[in-house]
Amino acid sequence: xxxxxxxxxxxxxxxxxxxxxxxxxxxxxxxxxxxxxxxxxxxxxxxxxxxxxxxxxxxxxxxxxxxxxxxxxxxxxxxxxxxxxxxxxxxxxxxxxxxxxxxxxxxxxxxxxxxxxxxxxxxxxxxxxxxxxxxxxxxxxxxxxxxxxxxxxxxxxxxxxxxxxxxxxxxxxxxxxxxxxxxxxxxxxxxxxxxxxxxxxxxxxxxxxxxxxxxxxxxxxxxxxxxxxxxxxxxxxxxxxxxxx
Amino acid sequence: xxxxxxxxxxxxxxxxxxxxxxxxxxxxxxxxxxxxxxxxxxxxxxxxxxxxxxxxxxxxxxxxxxxxxxxxxxxxxxxxxxxxxxxxxxxxxxxxxxxxxxxxxxxxxxxxxxxxxxxxxxxxxxxxxxxxxxxxxxxxxxxxxxxxxxxxxxxxxxxxxxxxxxxxxxxxxxxxxxxxxxxxxxxxxxxxxxxxxxxxxxxxxxxxxxxxxxxx
Ligand SMILES: Nc1ncnc2c1ncn2[C@@H]1O[C@H](COP(=O)(O)OP(=O)(O)OP(=O)(O)O)[C@@H](O)[C@H]1O
Ligand SMILES: [Mg+2]
Numbered sequence: 511x512x513x514x515x516x517x518x519x520x521x522x523x524x525x526x527x528x529x530x531x532x533x534x535x536x537x538x539x540x541x542x543x544x545x546x547x548x549x550x551x552x553x554x555x556x557x558x559x560x561x562x563x564x565x566x567x568x569x570x571x572x573x574x575x576x577x578x579x580x581x582x583x584x585x586x587x588x589x590x591x592x593x594x595x596x597x598x599x600x601x602x603x604x605x606x607x608x609x610x611x612x613x614x615x616x617x618x619x620x621x622x623x624x625x626x627x628x629x630x631x632x633x634x635x636x637x638x639x640x641x642x643x644x645x646x647x648x649x650x651x652x653x654x655x656x657x658x659x660x661x662x663x664x665x666x667x668x669x670x671x672x673x674x675x676x677x678x679x680x681x682x683x684x685x686x687x688x689x690x691x692x693x694x695x696x697x698x699x700x701x702x703x704x705x706x707x708x709x710x711x712x713x714x715x716x717x718x719x720x721x722x723x724x725x726x727x728x729x730x731x732x733x734x735x736x737x738x739x740x741x742x743x744x745x746x747x748x749x750x751x752x753x754x755x
Numbered sequence: 756x757x758x759x760x761x762x763x764x765x766x767x768x769x770x771x772x773x774x775x776x777x778x779x780x781x782x783x784x785x786x787x788x789x790x791x792x793x794x795x796x797x798x799x800x801x802x803x804x805x806x807x808x809x810x811x812x813x814x815x816x817x818x819x820x821x822x823x824x825x826x827x828x829x830x831x832x833x834x835x836x837x838x839x840x841x842x843x844x845x846x847x848x849x850x851x852x853x854x855x856x857x858x859x860x861x862x863x864x865x866x867x868x869x870x871x872x873x874x875x876x877x878x879x880x881x882x883x884x885x886x887x888x889x890x891x892x893x894x895x896x897x898x899x900x901x902x903x904x905x906x907x908x909x910x911x912x913x914x915x916x917x918x919x920x921x922x923x924x925x926x927x928x929x930x931x932x933x934x935x936x937x938x939x940x941x942x943x944x945x946x947x948x949x950x951x952x953x954x955x956x957x958x959x960x961x962x963x964x965x966x967x968x969x970x971x
Pocket of ligand 1: 523526528546547548549550551552553554555
């Protein structure tokens with residue numbers, strides 16, 4: 511079943527055309543990885559798919575419904591699309607536990623008791639239950655990011671979008687976050703991930719998507735994309751990414 | 756030498772001074788936050804709010820007090836009560852000041868915080884209520900401290916309307932005694948004893964929370 515899709519997506523900021531017509535779709539249970547050079551529009555694409563910004567042109571579909579075409583309640587759909595940011599963006603005045611609980615209480619209207627139970631279970635999944643009462647400022651970048659994942663995951667979303675969740679972490683912290691994400695992929699959580707952690711893509715992705723200057727240049731299963739890309743641009747980018755020349 | 760009876764007499768003016776200050780601060784708080792949020796959410800409403808802010812920033816609060824008391828007082832009976840009139844004038848000005856304090860504080864909160872809140876499915880109002888305003892409030896604490904001290908000082912304008920607050924008591928004392936200076940000097944000390952600790956406390960409280968939460 512198709513969870514999230516778009517057709518003819520364009521985004522223009524001033525005179526800068528950042529997305530130049532993107533068609534994309536992801537099915538339930540799939541993990542897709544987006545790669546591409548800086549400034550190619552990956553974050554913009556993800557924000558639009560997360561309904562955090564409207565497209566200039568084109569359509570976004572959530573579970574087959576035209577999000578901006580039909581008169582749908584955007585907040586209700588956003589609640590079903592998790593988002594993990596590069597900078598974890600935890601709510602700074604709340605503890606790890608409270609960060610996870612807030613959406614459960616305010617959006618899903620859970621009681622405090624239910625929310626605490628659900629939040630603690632989810633923190634356990636990302637191995638952060640022992641840090642439940644710490645404030646973001648007291649946690650490492652990797653720990654913050656795992657709480658960020660728990661905050662999105664606890665809402666039981668139909669898909670989670672990740673925008674370079676490890677880009678600002680050093681190598682060991684990257685591993686601890688990537689391990690948690692691999693776990694989620696294996697549990698069948700639908701994930702759309704912008705990352706250049708190729709190990710992650712190799713192990714759990716169903717498809718790698720290469721974006722360049724606002725377009726999807728090429729996409730395919732990891733084995734094929736990594737070994738024998740079809741386009742010159744993909745060969746060049748992947749060659750450099752994998753440490754070739 | 757300070758006569759204890761004189762001091763006791765002066766102290767009788769302190770409750771009215773504090774009442775005017777805190778009541779007008781409350782009015783200003785109740786006006787300031789919604790105006791600051793409205794200016795963020797609706798640009799069309801913004802012009803009206805801006806005009807209000809400009810008026811109360813550009814015109815002396817004493818002029819507003821006199822205008823309300825002698826001008827509007829004829830139509831709005833409760834403004835004929837000097838105490839109420841002073842509270843309303845100072846409260847409206849404080850609303851203009853506090854909306855600016857909160858607008859700055861809201862702008863200082865990381866933009867991604869709003870995005871993160873929306874991504875969970877919160878409405879914009881919920882995001883302000885649960886995520887943006889609690890952080891903005893901490894950032895605003897030092898500014899709110901200065902605002903309270905300003906109100907304590909400016910509550911002395913109520914003396915013109917005959918409210919029996921601290922400055923008025925000092926004036927009565929001056930007329931009753933041989934000393935022209937001591938009553939006002941003692942009042943000055945009492946004002947410092949009220950303004951300084953409050954501003955200082957809110958400032959410290961704000962910095963402590965900012966460090967705790969790692970806010971800018
Ligand atoms: N809100 C905005 N207003 C104006 N320009 C923007 C905005 N957001 C992004 N851009 C521009 O759009 C282009 C694509 O940005 P985007 O962040 O989507 O790229 P990216 O592929 O995520 O890059 P990176 O790998 O560096 O994160 C850039 O040139 C950026 O400056
Ligand atoms: Mg990006």
